[in-house]
Structure formats: structure tokens, C-alpha cells
Amino acid sequence: MMNKRPIIIDTDPGIDDAVALAIALYSEELDVRLITTVAGNVSLEKVTYNALRLMKFFEKDVPVAAGANRPLIKAPIDASNIHGETGMDGYEFEEPEPNKLLSDHAVNAMHKEIMSSKEPITIVPIGPLTNIALLLRLYPEVTTNIQEIVLMGGSASRGNAGVMAEFNIFADPEAAKIVFNSGIPIVMVGLDVGLKALVYPEDSQKLKDMNKTGNMIFHLFQKYRGGSMKTGLKMYDSSAIAYLLQPSMFEAVDTHVDVELNGTLTAGCTVVDLKGYLGKEVNAKVCIDINPDEFKKWFMESLKKCN
Numbered sequence: 001m002m003n004k005r006p007i008i009i010d011t012d013p014g015i016d017d018a019v020a021l022a023i024a025l026y027s028e029e030l031d032v033r034l035i036t037t038v039a040g041n042v043s044l045e046k047v048t049y050n051a052l053r054l055m056k057f058f059e060k061d062v063p064v065a066a067g068a069n070r071p072l073i074k075a076p077i078d079a080s081n082i083h084g085e086t087g088m089d090g091y092e093f094e095e096p097e098p099n100k101l102l103s104d105h106a107v108n109a110m111h112k113e114i115m116s117s118k119e120p121i122t123i124v125p126i127g128p129l130t131n132i133a134l135l136l137r138l139y140p141e142v143t144t145n146i147q148e149i150v151l152m153g154g155s156a157s158r159g160n161a162g163v164m165a166e167f168n169i170f171a172d173p174e175a176a177k178i179v180f181n182s183g184i185p186i187v188m189v190g191l192d193v194g195l196k197a198l199v200y201p202e203d204s205q206k207l208k209d210m211n212k213t214g215n216m217i218f219h220l221f222q223k224y225r226g227g228s229m230k231t232g233l234k235m236y237d238s239s240a241i242a243y244l245l246q247p248s249m250f251e252a253v254d255t256h257v258d259v260e261l262n263g264t265l266t267a268g269c270t271v272v273d274l275k276g277y278l279g280k281e282v283n284a285k286v287c288i289d290i291n292p293d294e295f296k297k298w299f300m301e302s303l304k305k306c307n
């Protein structure tokens, strides 16, 4: 049997997070060891409740730990305009099992999982990077057993939370700066691909009768405002999972990335130095393009594997 790749998903569910979790949890190639939550799309309380509701829905026993309830320095923002007040509007989930949440803080849970793992762990952040920055500051030894960080965030072109800034980085730019400057190999799966990883009405309709998970996702999609049904719904977070499972659908470049903290118009944007102006070392592989047809096919095939 093939060795599954061990990963930790740090998330803020979030409708597109819920879809990414479904694909990762039912993949035969990934071993999701831990799910950690971070304030982002909605409050920490809500995203943690959502993660627990999803585990119950998927009938998966992956441990969930709650993390940071606010960014390192900036005042919190949210994206309830995109995901609804609950963060996962559109579907009536059952209540999660009581006492399912780990008592450990996300950062301690990640530390334990990383240091006790026989194989190096891949971290997959699909929300603001607050927990990951705290982990690196509190437990710098984790870098010895992290294979890479494959994150959804940033942009080599325009933004979706500001002219140039993408939401996950804009929400906690200081944390993102710590992560990009950590020396850990980073894959940035940002808006350049997220904006092309689309689901159209005909596929959404197929999901409705595909299986229990597809039906749940169909209903969430009715409330999701990340794009529109007509022009395509943006599957930002699933594109990070797609990179783990089928990197051949991406075009990626090795380059230097830093985060703008003080720009009067550009704070929170990823500065992707494609032409080497800064003369700094490569610290990230940046996905700059994706084959939309391959993504579409992969997306539907992946969801067929769910319950």
C-alpha cells in the first residue's frame, strides 16, 4: 500500500474551506493528522464549531484544535459577506459530538504532532497564518520535521481584499511575513490560480445528486459569494489541496516572496519578485497558472470519493 502523505490543515471554515476539507479527508493519498482552526472568515468560535460540525458530517475522527482568536497585530477582519454569518451558511448540519475539541491550543497540538511524527509533516494553511507564525516563534525546533508549507494565500498580481492584497495575507500580514521568512520550503497557491479554479452551474448541479457530501456542498454553494454561479465559484482552498495531489496541473516558479506591511495602498500584499529586483534568495514556489479544465475534472473526480 502506498504511504499516505501526513498533513496538518490549518483552516477557517469557510465554505471553500469545507470543500477543501472534504477532498483532503477522502483522498487515499493524504493522511490528515490534525485540523487546527484560526479566526479568519468568521470568528474563532464559529470556525471551530464549523470544523467540528464537518467532522461529524464526514464521520471522521481527525482531532480538531482551536487556535488564535485574532491576528498578531492588526484588528480582526472577517469575510462573512462571502461565507455568510455562520461562515457556512446554506446547510443544516447536525450538532457536533460534545467534548470533541482537543483541550490543547492549536499551536501546542501542532507542536506535539510534528515532533512525534516519524515522517516529516506538510502543513497546509488555508486561512490567515496567525497559528503558523505563533508555532514558529514558540517552537522553532518544528522546522526540523516540517517537509513544506503548502498555503492558500497571496497573489502575484491583483488582490481580493484590497487592490493588491489577498484575504488570508491581508488578515494577518505580520504572521505571513514570519512564515515567508522562516526558511521552510513554501508553496504559495494564491489568487493567480484560485481565480481560475472555478465551479460552474452544471457541475454544481451534478454535485447535488452525487453523494451526501456533494449534496451538502451544493447547498453551501447557494450562499457562497466567492464569485457567482454564472461566472464560476472560486475554489481557492481546494486549489491548495489540488497542488498536493496533482501538481502537474499548475505552472509554478521558484522566486522570492515577502509581505508588504507598511505600504499606504498595498499593505498586506505579497511582493512576488519574479524578476529578481530584490536580489534575495528563493524562499517560495509560487503557482502562477493552473489548467482550469484539469482542475474541473480533478475536482469532480475527487468529490466522487466522498460519502
Ligand code: BDR
Binding pocket: 014, 015, 016, 017, 041, 079, 082, 126, 127, 152, 160, 166, 167, 168, 236, 237
Ligand atoms: C481565501 O479567503 C477566504 O475567504 C477563503 O476561505 C480563502 O481561504 C481566499 O482569498
Ligand code: CA
Binding pocket: 011, 012, 013, 014, 016, 017, 041, 126, 127, 237
Ligand atoms: Ca479559508
